[in-house]
Amino acid sequence: MRRWTRVLRTPLGLTATVLTLGVVMLAVLGPILWTDEANAVDTGNILAGPSADHWAGTDNLGRDILYRTLVATRLSVELALAATAIAVVVGLVLGTAAFLLGRRLGRLVSAVINIAVAFPGILLALFFAVVFGVGATGAVLAIGLAGAPAFGRLVQTLVAGVAARDYVSAARVAGVGRTRILLRHVLPNISEPLVVNATIGAGGALLSFAGLSFLGLGVQQPKYDWGRLLFDGIGSIYVNAAAALAPGAAVLVAGLAFNLFGESVAKALGVGVVAGIRVPDTRRPVAADDAPVGADLGDHDADVVLDVRDLEVTFPAPGGPLRAVRGISFTVGRGEAVGIVGESGSGKSLTALAVSRLVDEDGSVTASRLELLGKDLRGPDNATQRRMLGTSLAMVFQDPMTSFNPTKRVGRQLAEVGTTHLGMSRGQAMERAVERLDAVRIADAADRVHRYPHEFSGGMRQRAMIGMGLMGTPALIVADEPTTALDVTVQQQVLDLLAAIRAADDVALVLISHDVTVVGEVCDRVLVMYAGRIVEELPATELATGARHPYTRALVAAVPDMATDLDAPLATIPGRPVDPADVPPGCAYAARCPLADARCRTDDPPLVATTSGRVACWHAGEPLPDPVLRADSARFETLVETS
Amino acid sequence: MNRPTELRFQDVTVCYGRTTAVDGVSLTVPAGQVVGLVGESGSGKSTLARAAVGLAPLAGGAITLGGAPVPTRGRNRPLQMVFQDPYSSLDPRMTIGESVAEAMPPGASRAERRAEVARLLELVHLDPTHARVLPGRLSGGQRQRVALARALAGRPAVVIADEITSALDVSIQGAVLNLVRELQRELGLSILFISHNLAVVRYVATHVAVMRGGRIVEEGPTDRVLADPGHDYTRELLAAVPGRNTP
Numbered sequence: 001m002r003r004w005t006r007v008l009r010t011p012l013g014l015t016a017t018v019l020t021l022g023v024v025m026l027a028v029l030g031p032i033l034w035t036d037e038a039n040a041v042d043t044g045n046i047l048a049g050p051s052a053d054h055w056a057g058t059d060n061l062g063r064d065i066l067y068r069t070l071v072a073t074r075l076s077v078e079l080a081l082a083a084t085a086i087a088v089v090v091g092l093v094l095g096t097a098a099f100l101l102g103r104r105l106g107r108l109v110s111a112v113i114n115i116a117v118a119f120p121g122i123l124l125a126l127f128f129a130v131v132f133g134v135g136a137t138g139a140v141l142a143i144g145l146a147g148a149p150a151f152g153r154l155v156q157t158l159v160a161g162v163a164a165r166d167y168v169s170a171a172r173v174a175g176v177g178r179t180r181i182l183l184r185h186v187l188p189n190i191s192e193p194l195v196v197n198a199t200i201g202a203g204g205a206l207l208s209f210a211g212l213s214f215l216g217l218g219v220q221q222p223k224y225d226w227g228r229l230l231f232d233g234i235g236s237i238y239v240n241a242a243a244a245l246a247p248g249a250a251v252l253v254a255g256l257a258f259n260l261f262g263e264s265v266a267k268a269l270g271v272g273v274v275a276g277i278r279v280p281d282t283r284r285p286v287a288a289d290d291a292p293v294g295a296d297l298g299d300h301d302a303d304v305v306l307d308v309r310d311l312e313v314t315f316p317a318p319g320g321p322l323r324a325v326r327g328i329s330f331t332v333g334r335g336e337a338v339g340i341v342g343e344s345g346s347g348k349s350l351t352a353l354a355v356s357r358l359v360d361e362d363g364s365v366t367a368s369r370l371e372l373l374g375k376d377l378r379g380p381d382n383a384t385q386r387r388m389l390g391t392s393l394a395m396v397f398q399d400p401m402t403s404f405n406p407t408k409r410v411g412r413q414l415a416e417v418g419t420t421h422l423g424m425s426r427g428q429a430m431e432r433a434v435e436r437l438d439a440v441r442i443a444d445a446a447d448r449v450h451r452y453p454h455e456f457s458g459g460m461r462q463r464a465m466i467g468m469g470l471m472g473t474p475a476l477i478v479a480d481e482p483t484t485a486l487d488v489t490v491q492q493q494v495l496d497l498l499a500a501i502r503a504a505d506d507v508a509l510v511l512i513s514h515d516v517t518v519v520g521e522v523c524d525r526v527l528v529m530y531a532g533r534i535v536e537e538l539p540a541t542e543l544a545t546g547a548r549h550p551y552t553r554a555l556v557a558a559v560p561d562m563a564t565d566l567d568a569p570l571a572t573i574p575g576r577p578v579d580p581a582d583v584p585p586g587c588a589y590a591a592r593c594p595l596a597d598a599r600c601r602t603d604d605p606p607l608v609a610t611t612s613g614r615v616a617c618w619h620a621g622e623p624l625p626d627p628v629l630r631a632d633s634a635r636f637e638t639l640v641e642t643s
Numbered sequence: 644m645n646r647p648t649e650l651r652f653q654d655v656t657v658c659y660g661r662t663t664a665v666d667g668v669s670l671t672v673p674a675g676q677v678v679g680l681v682g683e684s685g686s687g688k689s690t691l692a693r694a695a696v697g698l699a700p701l702a703g704g705a706i707t708l709g710g711a712p713v714p715t716r717g718r719n720r721p722l723q724m725v726f727q728d729p730y731s732s733l734d735p736r737m738t739i740g741e742s743v744a745e746a747m748p749p750g751a752s753r754a755e756r757r758a759e760v761a762r763l764l765e766l767v768h769l770d771p772t773h774a775r776v777l778p779g780r781l782s783g784g785q786r787q788r789v790a791l792a793r794a795l796a797g798r799p800a801v802v803i804a805d806e807i808t809s810a811l812d813v814s815i816q817g818a819v820l821n822l823v824r825e826l827q828r829e830l831g832l833s834i835l836f837i838s839h840n841l842a843v844v845r846y847v848a849t850h851v852a853v854m855r856g857g858r859i860v861e862e863g864p865t866d867r868v869l870a871d872p873g874h875d876y877t878r879e880l881l882a883a884v885p886g887r888n889t890p
Contacts, residue, residue: 570817
């Protein structure tokens with residue numbers, strides 16, 4: 001329901017709602033209030049122009065046109081709604097038939113819809129108007145049936161989308177019949193777009209009616225709708241222009257009202273589920289109070305590729321700003337591989353996005369230092385900086401399917417980097433693309449550059465993505481879950497490739513993953529993130545044995561490997577990650593931690609240096625109670641209230 | 644609960660258009676056992692699962708349950724399936740309780756259904772009061788437990804688990820795997836456990852079959868196959884398990 005009220009929050013939505021309500025009110029009240037005035041014949045005042053008595057003049061019997069226009073609202077709206085209802089019902093039957101009838105018959109119905117959609121609507125309407133005879137009934141049937149194929153097509157597409165979802169498969173596996181699945185699972189999940197489109201359709205039907213009546217095929221005397229009034233008024237347009245303009249304006253306003261209302265509902269529903277008031281764009285990473293913006297900080301260490309201090313990423317939320325990354329500091333040295341691990345929502349991906357300046361525009365990024373190769377990344381987003389990022393930073397995303405433009409050949413997408421950032425000619429850039437694809441071990445690269453992304457396998461696409469990052473001479477590769485969407489064998493190839501590139505060109509790597517084993521295998525150093533903070537930093541070799549934070553130890557223990565004890569249950573972490581909107585005081589991990597005491601729940605442990613890294617825990621390194629972190633310690637998972 | 648039953652694929656072939664996704668596969672899930680099915684995406688392992696529950700048409704061969712064909716019509720469904728993505732396998736507009744109750748055999752009264760939903764939720768270690776909430780309020784791991792409860796609601800003899808942990812955080816994966824093992828032992832289910840992660844399969848399955856290009860290339864007891872793989876592809880899979888070098 002909250003999503004529907006969002007319609008009213010935009011000026012356009014509010015206007016459209018008020019207009020629509022106005023039209024509906026007029027349709028209800030108009031005939032009750034003004035029927036007598038509209039039918040009053042004034043023979044002494046025939047075809048008069050606008051006057052104080054008759055604001056829009058009179059018709060050929062001296063009847064007041066303004067009143068007639070107001071009274072005609074009901075019939076016009078009724079006819080439009082009736083036609084829309086026919087279009088919706090017939091469309092629903094046609095559109096769901098394919099789902100209900102099964103494969104073969106469904107195909108036949110689809111073909112019928114496709115042919116019907118291809119016919120121009122007005123032609124269909126004229127055809128039906130002739131078949132059903134001239135008059136209101138004929139017009140309603142004509143416009144309703146003419147609108148049905150388009151609606152049927154919409155329903156069919158929406159149904160097909162929902163029918164492919166796993167919950168429909170699950171219901172089928174459970175033996176639920178098709179009709180029941182349609183009523184229980186499919187229709188409720190497509191109702192919103194249908195309602196929206198029906199509203200827009202009503203606006204269209206209103207206009208079509210005006211058109212049909214205007215052609216003399218619609219409502220016949222003595223009844224009258226707007227189209228009829230328009231038809232009558234147009235004959236005397238040189239005597240009294242208002243006679244045609246008044247019903248014309250009514251059609252315009254009502255049609256606009258329905259269309260805009262539908263559009264704004266669609267817009268409001270389409271925004272997604274995270275409600276929130278947009279704040280001004282603060283995408284530009286801004287400096288914390290004590291640091292000058294854009295200045296070279298001077299004390300840059302030549303061996304540090306990435307230097308991050310006090311990085312914060314916040315998003316506006318209804319209950320106050322949401323701190324997704326809460327002040328983290330780390331550096332990445334030349335040629336070093338640093339892993340960032342954590343559960344979903346720990347802020348690890350946002351850290352990567354903040355470094356590459358890709359945080360969504362409503363998020364705000366602040367840091368007291370954010371430097372790549374000694375260049376401040378917090379400055380304004382200009383060409384120099386884009387070039388710097390484009391050539392010295394490579395980004396690899398999780399889903400290789402969505403990170404390429406599907407309509408452009410892979411080679412061209414790689415070459416683009418060369419032409420925009422490196423000043424290469426198209427020929428040079430293409431040569432470089434072939435060479436880079438070859439470097440990421442894509443066989444037959446000279447041929448592959450001319451292929452489209454869908455012609456690549458998942459692993460190959462991911463390698464091509466890395467190849468794109470290597471078009472420049474990157475000093476840093478940021479890889480966000482680069483292997484999560486890939487098979488284990490392909491995952492290994494991609495990880496090997498990253499390691500090889502690192503060794504060959506002394507490129508630094510930031511590898512983000514939820515899988516501790518992947519990070520442990522590739523990286524030198526590991527940062528463990530929890531609830532937007534770094535809770536531990538340690539050498540990768542110490543992950544298995546030397547981790548001191550209970551969270552790190554739990555993450556390591558939770559992953560089965562080829563040596564896991566088959567007789568013991570796997571270690572698990574009870575509870576669920578902290579909601580960034582509601583971070584408790586004290587240590588964020590306390591609620592799930594077997595070592596937590598009263599102090600952990602009140603005082604947030606600082607990140608302090610250890611012999612080999614950093615750790616933020618009051619009980620760092622203390623032995624864990626046995627049995628470690630068993631799921632049974634919390635028999636039921638508690639449901640965390642999400643506001 | 645139905646009695647433990649054997650699920651047998653005999654020379655099963657499934658085609659999508661001209662592509663042969665599953666090419667003459669024969670595989671047996673013995674009564675009360677867990678058989679792991681591993682392979683890369685596109686190897687046909689999910690298609691095999693969908694064919695078993697009637698979501699993909701057979702082009703050849705037969706799938707039998709305790710010697711009889713798998714029923715794919717009517718409400719009695721002794722073969723149930725748990726899907727990979729817990730975010731798409733629960734209807735966002737139905738409460739947890741409704742989703743679970745839907746899969747129950749018909750005929751029970753409202754009160755009986757409610758009690759059964761509560762029992763099933765407890766079985767998968769979820770608070771029975773969750774029956775009244777929508778899936779949007781649950782985490783991925785909790786949703787996957789609901790999906791398990793729904794599969795069990797049909798009183799199945801055999802359950803097919805299709806990559807049920809690969810969409811989950813590793814921290815939650817462990818809890819779901821523990822649950823699968825526990826349910827299997829308590830209920831004596833036969834399970835076909837599909838995964839691309841050998842370490843996971845090793846943990847839950849006694850037998851393993853390796854699939855590639857629509858065919859089964861190796862099959863046998865898990866410890867034997869993992870210790871002494873007979874096919875190059877199995878060796879390749881083993882070599883790719885992350886963290887194999889770290890103790």
